[in-house]
Amino acid sequence: MTVVVGYVPNELGEAALSAAIDEARRRGCDLVAVNTTRADRLVDPRYAQDAQAEALESRLEASGVPYAVRRFTSTELAADDVLTAATEVGAELIVIGLRHRSPVGKLLMGSTAQSVLLDAECSVLAVKLPRRR
Amino acid sequence: MTTTRQERPAERTVPVGELGFAGGVVALGVFALVRAGSINEPLTAGSMGPRALPYLVGGALVLSGLAVVAAVLRGHRGEAEHGEDVADDEHTDWRVVGMLVALFLVHVFLIIPAGWPVAATVLFSGSAVVLGAKPWWRAIVIGLLLALVLQASFAGGLGVSLPAGPLLEGVSFLRG
C-alpha cells in the first residue's frame, strides 16, 4: 500500500510532507509525492523548482521510507493529478495541506483541498499549520 | 530563447501565408488604383483633388507588396514576432484563433439584445476557457464579476453609459 502526498514548496507543503512521512513509517508502506503545474503562468510558486525538487528528494531519502516523486507539467488541475496518482498506486491514504480561507476567497479561488476531500476514494489526512499569533 | 531576431532556417517549402498576405497587399493596391478613378473629382478642386493620394497609396501598396513577394521568393522570409508568452517552437493553433474570433463575433451581436455585461461575460469567460482556464465555472464567475465591475464603474464613475440589457435594466447603478 501507498501514501500519496500533494507537495507544494512552502511551509504548509513541508508540514504535509512531514505528516506523510510519519504515516508511511507507521503504516510501513511507501510514499509518492505529487507536485505538478499547469504551466499557464510565468511564475508558479506552487511548482517545485529544480533546487527545491532536489531538497525534496534528499529529505525523502533521509527519511528511509521507500519513495517516488511525481513532478511534471500537467494539463489537469493539481487536485486531479493527486487523485489520479492515488488511484494508480492504489493509495490507502492521501495527505494534503489545508489553508485558512475566508468564504469569499473560497468562492473565487476554488480549492484543491476541497476537491481532493470530496472525490478521494480513500482516507484523506488534511494537515493544517498552527494559526500565527 | 532570449534573442528576438535570430534567423530561422526556412523549413516549410512553400510559404503560403506570407505569399498570401503579400498578394493581398498587391490586390488591395490594384483595387485602390481602380476605384480611385471613380472618386468624384470636383472640377473646382484646384491643383490636387481627392484622387491624387489614393492613386499614390494604391501604387505604394502594389509596389511594396510585389517587393515582399520578390523577397520571399528569393528566400528572405519574414519572421513571426516573438514575445514573452509566445512559444517559438509551437505550431499555430488555428482552432484557438477560430474560437476566439467566433466568440468576438458573438459578443458583437449580443451587446444590444443582451446588454454589455452579458456580452462581455461571454467574451471573457469564453476566451479564458478556450485559452485553457480550468475549471470552466470559475472562468464564468470571474468574467461575470469583471463585467459587472466594468459596467458599474463606466456607468457610475466615468460617465460612459453601456447598455445594461434587459436582464439588468432595473439595477440603477448599472445605468449611465
Add this chain to the structure above:
Amino acid sequence: MDSFFALMEGFGTALQPQYLFLALVGVFVGTAVGVLPGIGPAMTVALLLPLTYSLDPTGAFIMFAGIYYGGMYGGSTTSILLNTPGESASIITALEGNRMAKAGRGTAALATAAIGSFVAGTFATVGLTFVAPIAAEWAVKLGPVDYVALMILAFLTVGALLGSSIARGLASLSLGLFIGLIGVDQISGQQRFTFGVPVLGDGIDVVLVAVGLFAVGEALYVGSRLRKGPVEVVPISKGWRNWMTREELRLSWKPWLRGTAIGFPIGTIPAGGADVSTFLSYAAEKKLAKGERKEQFGHGAIEGVAGPESANNAAAAGVLVPLLTLGLPTSATAAIMLVVFQQYNIDPGPQLFSGNAALVWALIASLYIGNLMLLVLNLPLVGLWVRVLQIPRHYLYAGILTFAALGAFAVNRIPADVMILLVIGVIGFFMRRVGYPIAPMVVAMILGPMFEAQLRRALSISQGDPVTLVQSPFAVFVYAALGLVFALSLWLKRRERETEEVLEHLEDDELVSTDERSVRS
C-alpha cells in the same frame, strides 16, 4: 528663463492632489502592465484610451505620461527576475541583469536599473524642458511645404527602419495610409473607399486601429502559439542594506550618465526607437570597461544593466521632443500618445507650446514627478510585481480582449465599431505571423490625413506646381537629413546586429541549462 517660469506653473498644476493621484495611478498601472508578460507600453496606452472620454485633457496627459514612463520601467523588472525580455529594449537587461540575479545580486541589478532610470529620466526631462520650447519656437515658422517634408521623413524612417525588412515596413505603412483614406474627404467632401457602408462614411476611428492592431491582434497571436511552462523566478534578498554596495555604486554612476547621453539624442531622431540606444550603450560600456571588469561582461556586469537601462529611459523622453514640438511620432507608443491628443482636438506641434502652454508644462512637470514616484514605488514593491507575474495567461489575454472590445464600443457606442475592431485585429494577427511591423501602419493611419491636407495646401498655394515642394530651404534640409538618417540608421542596425551576435555566443551555455530543465520537468 521663460520656460523656467512656465515649468514652475506646470508644477503648480501637476502638484494638485487630483493630478498627483492620476500620476500615481499612471505610474502604478504602467509598471504593473509593463511587468506583465506580453503587454508593452503601446498596448497599455491603447487599451486605456477609453479613459479619455471622461478625464479632462490635463489629467489624461498626466496619467498617460505616468503609464508611458512606468511601462518602460516595468519591463526591466521582468527581465532581471525572469530572463524573458518582452520588448527588444530589455534584451540586454535580461542578459546581464538575470546573471547578476542568479549570482545573488538581483537586488543590486534592480536598484541600478531603478536609479539609472531615474537619473536618465530626470536628465532627459531636463533636456526636453530646454530643447522643446526652442524647437517649437523655430517650428512655428514652418509652412505646409516644410511639413510635407517632415512627414515624408517620418513615414520613410518609421516605415523602413522599424522592423527587419524595408519592403514589409513600407507595405505596413501603405496599409495604414489606405485605412486613413477611408471615409469622406475633408476638403472636397467626396466619399472614398466607403463601399457604400454608412459606418465607414466618417472614416475608421483611429482608436479602433490602434486597439485592434496592438491589443486584439496581439491576443489572437499569442493565443495561437501560447507558451507552456513556468519560468523560474530568481529569489530577491530583502532589506535596504543589501541594495547596492559602495563598489557597485561606483561602477554604476558613469554608465547612468553615459546611457543618458546616448539615449536622449537617439530618442529625438526617428531611428528606430529605444532599443537601438540600449545596444549602443551596452557596446560602449563593454568597450570602456577595463581589465577584470571586461571579463565580467556576459557574467552579470552591473555596468551592462546600468547603461542600457538609462539609455532606454532617456530615449523614451527623447521621443517626446519631436512628438510635442512637431507632432511627429517616432515610435508606436508615441503614435498612440498622438491619438490621445487628437481625442481632445489638440494638434501637437509648434502651436502646442503657444496655444496650450498650461497643458504642455503640466505634462512636462508630471514627467519629473512620475520619475520620482517610480523610484520610490518600484524597489519596495518588487514582491507585488512578482505576484503580478502569477496571473494565469488565459485570464490575462481574455481580459485584454474584453478591454479592447470595451474601448472600441465606447468610441461611438455602436457594435459595428467592435466589428471593425475585430477585422483590424485579424489583420494585425496575420501581420505578426508573417513578420510585418505594426507601428508604421498606426503612424501612417494617423499622419496620412494630416499629410494629405498639408500637401494639398502647399500645392494650392503654388497653384499646382510641384517644384514648390523642394523650394523651401528647410524642406531641402529635411530631405538631405533623410538621407543622413538612413545612412546613420543602417550603421546603427549593423552595430545592433553585431552586438546581438556577441550576445548569442554568450547565451549558448545558458541555453543548455534551460533545455535540461525543460526535459526534466
